[in-house]
Amino acid sequence: MRRGTNLVAAAVTLACVVGLGACAQIPTSGPVRVGTADVETQVDIAMLPQGPTVGADPYAIVLGFLGAAVAATTSPKEFQTAREFLTSDVVDTWDPEASVRVVREPPVPEPMESSAELGDADTVEVAVQATAIATLDSAGAYTEVGDPRELDYRFTVTRSGGEWRISALDNGVLVPANLFANQYRATRLFFPAADDMESLVPDLRWFPRQSWRRVAVEELLAGPPEWLQGATQSLVPDGTQLASPSISESDDGEPVAVRLSEQISKAPSAQRSVIAEQISATLSEGAGRPVSVDLFSDTNRLAVEDADVDLPATTAQAMALKNGQLYLIDDGRVVEHELPVDLSGIDPTALAVSPVATPIVVRDGTDQIVSISPDGENGPVPILQGPDLAAPSIDNLGATWTSGGVGELKVYTAALEEVTVEPDWLKGRKVISVSVAPEGSRAAIVSETPTGTQVHVAGIVRDNEGAPVDLAATPLAVGAPVDDVVEARWSGLTTLALLTRDNEGKSGIWTAGVGGLAGTGGQSAKLPGLTDVAQMTAGVTDEGILVVSKDGDLEHEETGVWQPLAEDVDLVAYPG
Template sequence: MSSGRRDRRGGTTAAAALLVLLLGVVASCARIPTDGAVRDGTAELEQASEIGYIPAGPTPGAEPDVIVQGFLNNAQAGPTSVASFAAAQEYLTRSAWTGWDRYTRVLVLDGSPQLIPADVADDATTTTVRASAVVVATLDENGVYAEEPEPRSIELPFTLTRRADGEWRISQLDDGLMLSTAFFSQAFHLTSLYFPTPDLAWWVPDVRWFPRQTWRTDATSAILAGPPEWLADSTTTVVPEGTSLAIDAVTVGDDGTIDVSLTSPITQATTEQRALTLAQLEATLVEGGEARDVQLSARTSPLAVPEEVEISTPQTVGDALAVTDGKVQRFEGESLGDLDDAPSLAGLDPTALAVGPGSEPVVVRDGDDRIVRLSAAGPEAVMSGKDLVAPSVDRYAAVWSARGNRISVATASGAVQEIDVDWLDSRSVRSVRVSPEGARVAVVSAGPSGRLVHVAGIQRDADGVPTGLSAPVQVGASVGQVDLAVWQEEAVLALLGAEEDGDRAVFLAGVGGQPGTGGLSRALTGIAGPQWVTASVGSGALLVLDGDGSLFSRQTSSLWPLVTEDVDLVAYPG
């Protein structure tokens, strides 16, 4: 794989699938084949072994469906173990093994595949076993995760051939892997690739999923290849062109040092470029206390990196503000408190609130056709137009809103411009929210295909003024009737949507999948009738307003203590 650091369905069936996987070991001992290519020969020294699966080869005389089941068991454990793929090879003919591209796609399933064997005559030399499954998400060859809008049924054929010794082996199969949601996040490692903003002030995450055994190697290759297309104009590349891994392995030593050996173009890097490259790899590869730092080498020669670079991961700066009883207050800890020099709301009809980093500026939507900036001197109109969506304020103090299919931005200087977004043609924007680092925007829109949540990269000029949006990626495809999307973590959105029964709920959806069962979006329990949600990136804090104006603060996934009542509006910076 060429391209990387950082419940909703399948509860009973997923647990059962995992149990089947752990217990589904064929009784005979596995032997290691002496031929055939095994991808995982570049496995990293530091390995996460979280699954007690024992690879095993075929039992003599096994029926075709048992052969297929044994292959599936070993193959889905393969991303964690060289031995599992070696055992999986034993279930295939030589030509099937050499022709099988296991990482070209991964199907994430709700439960385990159900095998449908065909009747086999005693003298038959070929047969087909079909695997029926329900797909809830997919992973492409670059580790990019996509959730299905609706679970979809598939049926994949496995052609088997009887060998001269009477044993059945799989001779033809589709490329890729099939994994249950319960097993997916064990086999694949959620990895945030970090790329710097053009001003080198913030990291921008690009979430991928890589085989657990080789995730650092794959992530490093992806970093060296540069940002994905949708972030290409919102981030910058600091690695000299042509730099690649000198050996196809990134190893972790006994002292926790990650050794990254690069090809000669890295020697042409400036001191700043080396420092940025090292910082980028450390942000991506160092996590969880398992590894401490990164050592760069030009092949076998260590590279000196005298400078240290401080770049922030996306995080909300400042407290939430609320409008209650005709005044603006600050959310402090678990209560609301008065603001010094609180701006006046006299003469206004506040229907939405937005705050910039550090609580400046404060803006409200006045009715549905005007957005104003609040100050001690009085409100200042920054944007007007019928049916404006709730505003968002980015780190440049620019105010974002939309009407119809047009996104509008009022810069700090007071200029207002519309951003032409071709993928919003024939759609109507319902929500706009800029990420803390200002490189991405989450957009909820409605159209012929229903309500969709997209995240796009923001293209800016040298002064930081937005000039366009990239082609987007879809997020939370399985969440219905979304009205609002806000940033809850650096690559996770909190969505205000609807359950299957129509009840309003708050969901968490990852931009590229999220931690948890199968990477899927999931509804948060314990909060009834949410009408508005706001969140703080970095702390994970969530505030929810219900239809009666009661303000709730999330403590755990199921505990939402009441903060206060009679609140009209609330918003964290962003």
């Protein structure tokens, strides 16, 4: 088959779209930064897709369609050009937003027969194979694939009015991994916590760059996702929709006008203020700078007072345990704690520090957790017992979390009561790590299954007294490609630090996104330089990840390099 200029034009388009090497370069490597700012400032690069050329053969039509579909998310025409490759009967039925499959390599059609061998055929089939490494659903939720899947796409191409056009295809689009972060913008939505509407809980999504503001506000109005059900709430009155699809930011820094349907006026003043803050925080995260918002009910500007909302953050210093004494990690220095602790008769194997001053707890061996008093007056007080307890985590209400039996979590509340949490999705799994996010609405769980370890994040459902009673029924899978995870800790608003250890005892530190890792186009990333980590801690803070090596060296990650802080350290923990 002669492809000539038709194929050259399509190939050039796809090369710019999927390679982005000579056309414009989006960073896909370099130092991994962790902390509160884990959604990086993002630059929009628009791509102008090319439509079909006269006389293009089936191979060129499919190749051109693949390029136009990828470029659509940054093009002012969106998917209009991609639809030019389709027959009239599928133009309106093809749904490009139904799903996105992130593929390892640029998708290219398989070679076809020559033109002469096509003969008088009016319909041919063109195959495209690709390896999926992640998916993006219609709500913008990103999920890594644990075992990359080989996809076999089939395009039916038919002569229509003398030209070849695609007459049958699957919904959705294929996006090469090296281009994903340019075509889709990482944007955190914020939802009020169920027990405190001024505490905002983040949920990372990915939206087409051309329309990300509109889609982000629509998803906010739709309410929290399944994995946050019961842990967060929606303050938006039922039926509220965007009254105008245009949400554009002014160049002079003026507030963004968000025009909603008249139902928004039913929201009480205090709730309306939080809704405005939700939208402001979401648009600010996506833009990488503060964005203020004016709310409208149709054309009427609403009076909105400022709301004092909080985002998750680790505000207290990390602590270390060395030779039976507590130390503070203060601006890269290890400073002895002014008050002594009594560790008589216990074997400290894990440390947890409360975000609200007390308690401070340690795991004694593997089957007991004790509370220690940093005043020298009281000895260790046992609070939780059981075999193979996970390293403890203390939430923002002062409750201590660890594992229970199979399928269980144990919690010792600030009211000095033991609570067992048994989410259905944990049945049959042994929990080996639990970490509660700073705002107390999310828990990261590492569990063992017959096929290996898995990491999930789920909303925490609490009763009226703040005691946990369950986790959200549908958890979010995180870091699926990362094997042998033994511990997970929150290291950003929507980022987890993962400690891995293989059968030979070699360890590693990964960062994985709760909804995708923004700085790497969604994919989990391994931090270099560590193979002998005994213990890890992290916090939602710019201070980064801390590790203790098997030799007792305390190290801190800074711009991709591990810096020594102290020697002969036993344990370390950020609050949480």
